[in-house]
Amino acid sequence: MTAGLLLGLSAVAGCGGGEAAGREKAAPPDLPVIRDGVVELPAGYADRVGISVAPAHYEDVRPVVHVTGVLEFDAQRLAAVGSRIAGRVADVDVIEGSKVEAGEVLGTMVSAELGTAQADIAAVEARVLAAKRDVERKRSLLAEGITSQRELDLAISSAAMFEAQLRAARQRVVALASAPAKGKLGINALTSPISGDVVGVHVSRGQAVVPSHTAFMIADRRSLWVRLSVFEGELVHVQAGDPVELTPTNHPEEAFAGVVEFVSVGLDPMTRSAEVRVVVDNSSGKLRAGQAVHANIRPASAQRRAVVVPRQAVIQIDGAPIVFVAMNERTFEMRKVTLGVGDFERVEVRDGLREDEQVAVSGVFALKGELYR
The missing domain is CATH 2.40.30.170 (Efflux pump adaptor protein, beta barrel domain)
Structure with a gap:
C-alpha cells in the first residue's frame, strides 16, 4: 500500500510540474508601452487595431x-379671409386643399346691411342724374334770358353735392364688401387676396358670421x-x-x-x-x-483659413482635447491641443499642432484605452 501511495503522489506531482512548465513556456502577448505620454506600439499592433494617420493641413473652415x-x-405669404360685415353664408366654393388664384371667389354671404348700402347707391345715382339734367336746363334758360345766373349756380352746386354723396355711397359699399356693387343686392363675395392653397375653411352654408370671424385661410x-x-x-x-x-x-x-x-x-x-x-x-x-x-x-x-484635422482625431481626456501625433510608424505622442471653430467633419486646431504633422484618425480609442490599462 505504501508503494502505491508513493506512486500516486509522484503522478500528481508530475502533472502539476507539467502545467507549470507550460505556463513558463507560453510567451506573453505584445502590448504597447507608455513612457511620459508617448505610446510605443509593438510590431503589427497598429494593423490589428486599425490605426491610421492623416496630416494636419490648412483649409477654409467655419462653424456649424x-x-x-x-x-x-x-x-408674409399667409392670408386670413373673412367678412367685413355681419351676415349669413350662402355658399362655400372651396374645400381645404383647394388651389386658388388671387381674386378667386371662396364663398358668398348674404347681408342686409350690404343690401341697404347698395340700394343707397341706386337712389343717389338717380338724384345725380336729375341734378345734371337740371343744370343743362338752367343753362338753356339762362341763354334765353328766362332765368338768372344765381339759379344756374345753385343747380351746379346741387349736382356737385349729389355726386359727392354718390362717391361716398360707393366707397361705403367697397368698405363693407371689399368690392364695388355687382349683381344682386346684399350678396358679398369673399375672394382670395393671394394665390396659394386653402389651408383652412371655418364656415359652412347657412352659418351666421360676424366681422371678427375668419372664414378661410390661404397660404402660399x-x-x-x-x-x-x-x-x-x-x-x-x-x-x-x-x-x-x-x-x-x-x-x-x-x-x-x-x-x-x-x-x-x-x-x-x-x-x-x-x-x-x-x-x-x-x-x-x-x-x-x-x-x-x-x-x-x-x-x-x-469662416477662416486654419490648421484643421478630422474631428474623429480629437478625443477628450480629463476634459481636455487630445490628439495622438505620429512620431514614426510605431510611436505616438499624446498632445494637448486648443480647438477653434469646426463642422461635423473637421475642426480647427489653434495651438498644439503644426501643418503636415501626422495624427491618428482611426483606432484612436484603442490608443486611449492603453492609457488606462
Missing part, C-alpha cells in the same frame, strides 16, 4: 450651428419659415444672409436650402437664447408646415 425647429407658414407654400432658438454662445457669428441646410427628421437623406432672414436683437432671459428666423424655399412642395427639421447654420462671418 446645429439646432432643431418646426416649419410654419411664411407670415412656395416659401416657409422655421423659427430656431440659438443659444447665446453660438449666436455671436450668426447674421442675416447666412446659408442654412435643413433636413426633415423623418427623411434625413433629403436636404433643403434656406437662408437666415432675421436674428432677434434680444435674448430670452430664461433660456439665454434668441430667435433666428430662416426662410426655406419650398418650390418643390415637399415640405409641410408643422414638420420637424434639423437645421445647420453656417455663419459666413466666422
Whole structure:
C-alpha cells in the first residue's frame, strides 16, 4: 500500500510540474508601452487595431450651428379671409386643399346691411342724374334770358353735392364688401387676396358670421419659415444672409436650402437664447408646415483659413482635447491641443499642432484605452 501511495503522489506531482512548465513556456502577448505620454506600439499592433494617420493641413473652415425647429407658414405669404360685415353664408366654393388664384371667389354671404348700402347707391345715382339734367336746363334758360345766373349756380352746386354723396355711397359699399356693387343686392363675395392653397375653411352654408370671424385661410407654400432658438454662445457669428441646410427628421437623406432672414436683437432671459428666423424655399412642395427639421447654420462671418484635422482625431481626456501625433510608424505622442471653430467633419486646431504633422484618425480609442490599462 505504501508503494502505491508513493506512486500516486509522484503522478500528481508530475502533472502539476507539467502545467507549470507550460505556463513558463507560453510567451506573453505584445502590448504597447507608455513612457511620459508617448505610446510605443509593438510590431503589427497598429494593423490589428486599425490605426491610421492623416496630416494636419490648412483649409477654409467655419462653424456649424446645429439646432432643431418646426416649419410654419411664411407670415408674409399667409392670408386670413373673412367678412367685413355681419351676415349669413350662402355658399362655400372651396374645400381645404383647394388651389386658388388671387381674386378667386371662396364663398358668398348674404347681408342686409350690404343690401341697404347698395340700394343707397341706386337712389343717389338717380338724384345725380336729375341734378345734371337740371343744370343743362338752367343753362338753356339762362341763354334765353328766362332765368338768372344765381339759379344756374345753385343747380351746379346741387349736382356737385349729389355726386359727392354718390362717391361716398360707393366707397361705403367697397368698405363693407371689399368690392364695388355687382349683381344682386346684399350678396358679398369673399375672394382670395393671394394665390396659394386653402389651408383652412371655418364656415359652412347657412352659418351666421360676424366681422371678427375668419372664414378661410390661404397660404402660399412656395416659401416657409422655421423659427430656431440659438443659444447665446453660438449666436455671436450668426447674421442675416447666412446659408442654412435643413433636413426633415423623418427623411434625413433629403436636404433643403434656406437662408437666415432675421436674428432677434434680444435674448430670452430664461433660456439665454434668441430667435433666428430662416426662410426655406419650398418650390418643390415637399415640405409641410408643422414638420420637424434639423437645421445647420453656417455663419459666413466666422469662416477662416486654419490648421484643421478630422474631428474623429480629437478625443477628450480629463476634459481636455487630445490628439495622438505620429512620431514614426510605431510611436505616438499624446498632445494637448486648443480647438477653434469646426463642422461635423473637421475642426480647427489653434495651438498644439503644426501643418503636415501626422495624427491618428482611426483606432484612436484603442490608443486611449492603453492609457488606462
